[in-house]
Amino acid sequence: MMFLSHDSGERSITGRVYLSATGNLVPARIHWDHDGRIEHIQRLDTRTNDLPIILPGFIDEHIHGANGHDVMEASCESWEAISEALARHGVTSFLATTITAPWDDLERVMACAQEFPQYPYHNLIGLHFEGPYIDPAFKGAQPHEAIRPIALQEVKSIVSRLQSATVPLRLMTIAPNVPSSGALIRWLRQEGIHVNMGHSGANREQTLQAIAQGADGITHLFNAMKGLHHREPGMVGVGLITDGLWIELITDGIHIHPDMVRLVFHVASSRIILVTDGISAIDCPPGKYHLGQWLVHVDEHSARLDDGTLAGSILTPDQSVRNLLQWGCSLREIVHGWCEAPAIRLGLRGYGRIEKGYYADLVQLNHDYQVIGTLKHGHWISPPHC
Template identity: 40%
Template sequence: MADAPAPLLFRRTTVISPPRRAEAVDVLLAQGRVQAVAPAGMLDADNAEVLDAAHLILTPGWIDLQINGAFGQDFTLTPQALWDVAAQLPKLGITAFLPTIITAPRETVAQAQAIWLAGPPPGWKGARPLGLHIEGPFLHPERKGAHPPQHLRLPDRAWVEDWHPARGVRMVTLAPELPGALELVQYLTARGVVVSMGHTMATWDQAQAAFAAGVTYGTHLYNAMRGFHHREPGAVGALLARPDIPVGLIVDGIHVHPAAVRLAWQAKGPYALTLVTDASAGLGMPPGTYRLGDMTILVREHDARLPDGTLAGSVLRPDRALRNLMAFTAASLVDAVSAWTVAPARVLGLPRPAIEPGAAANLTLLHRDDLTVAGTVLAGHLVWA
């Protein structure tokens, strides 16, 4: 990141720092931290850039646990695009994320690890990649979704010996019912990797075994997993029945019916439901043809699909996901913001995002009137507005 910016003073703004909301307050940022939050008119700071923010809502910075690419670039096809895409994500309100590598040859994952470990170019500013989310290749073929079948494989410890947070791997999605999967879950979790259940045909009993082995998350609930049946609740039922196991949810109104979103919200609430975009290269781009790993995807205004019609990630803007969650569930704005902040931080074991003295100055700014993204602050830098 660049040198520390000049102090920023937001005047007369609204602060949402789940579970709290404060109206008509001033917020002072300096040295990459929140220095003070006080009633409007109570703060002064020499040399601060003063912003009249009565029309804004300030929230902690948003964290997306599943981004495959954006702005025309795909991390699996071109891992070196990571820092370029990350520099543009603040336009969407994202301040931190997990670049997601879908099912691919082992060399692709190694290349992505090397790029993450090398760090950003000089002078870079952008959303912080917190490590990689490796989605595959240990997925059930019947629930592969948009993953290339030629690269699917059974769990193999030799494949993952270099997968741990110090080497850039933060999360792994796998199908826990595959032979050898539970042993792999135990191995990865012992190294500090978050292991998630996804692209799975797991039964209820197999899901319980996965939780016992160390699975602590569910990747894009409902999508690409055995559905609920009253005599075999499957992976969906198992995840919904565990309030302590957080899940990701793509709330674009296409991947998941609004009624199913409402059910998930009732089961999980604001601290165990994480909004995710599952964004593909078409996010932030006009309709057209793009790539997702080895495959061509067709992007329209609101969705991305393979030529056979299979959903292939999304083009969901994070602020639309926030508004959809509120519309589908009647969630309050405070609780909906938690699904972009507190809930994903909890999944990764990060400090609770907050706007309070001493907290990191990573903020997402919303227009008060329509809840669209107005700007983003990263380590005290106003990087987009």
């Protein structure tokens, strides 16, 4: 299998363009240069609503698989199949996310990251290690036997190999209440790796200490952590009120009730990073699918282990957009969460907005917010279809 871009030879697209500066949809034509950077946005003198919608491409920092393939398969063919499936849903950048796994399995992931072909317009931009340094009491769908105590030299060995890889490590989820987490957070941040707190029973003080050490995000808020309590806010409470702290949300309506999603948008919309936590069952019929070593039961709505534990999701970004619009969130808030916020957080310059000088990473949608096609740096990575 080969991931290829589809170039029509044209360097423009017309539609109801989301203008990042104003948050409005405006009839316009976007022009870009040979390098795929937007050089001009030409407003059109028309009031028609028949034009397709053009949004910035979606950025998913937390995705485990799609199209019947899992990141932990650690093969270029599998990762390409995942990339292609995500492009069909408007994803122009994503972090392939691992689960807590035996050392041999993570070694294979690292080897694949080193060998992955560097296609010019690929949407796979890095790795997210979810574990293995997490709290066993809040493991969620992470395998208990693969959870390990923090060994700083072990992490240094991992990161030193991955930072020169085609697909580098950009994000790691750890539990801030496990021994040596502070030293690990400090070292990762010194190496330019972002740190999410997650899969943890951390209390308020432990969470604040981790933030002081450099942790800058929370993995799937509310899930795999202590719930919000009025006498012990814990990680959830700190996440809701702490400026500068990014918070992931899974908006499938199953991981978090829509009312709670609206609450988070009300108090912290500028810090929300929308994610799918999607697994290999994305774009597949109901059945049994893999999440790392787990065999996961998937129906039309959710993915669960034998005991009923949620095991990732089958959410796609475009479905998330449709959900959030239905729940009353504004398009501006949604685009910020799917595009601008992850670009800012991951330090992706020229990404996440439709403005002059930014890359033409764009998703074309119909009036129902179904994806028609996806552009990466001005090249079709999922060509338009009707």
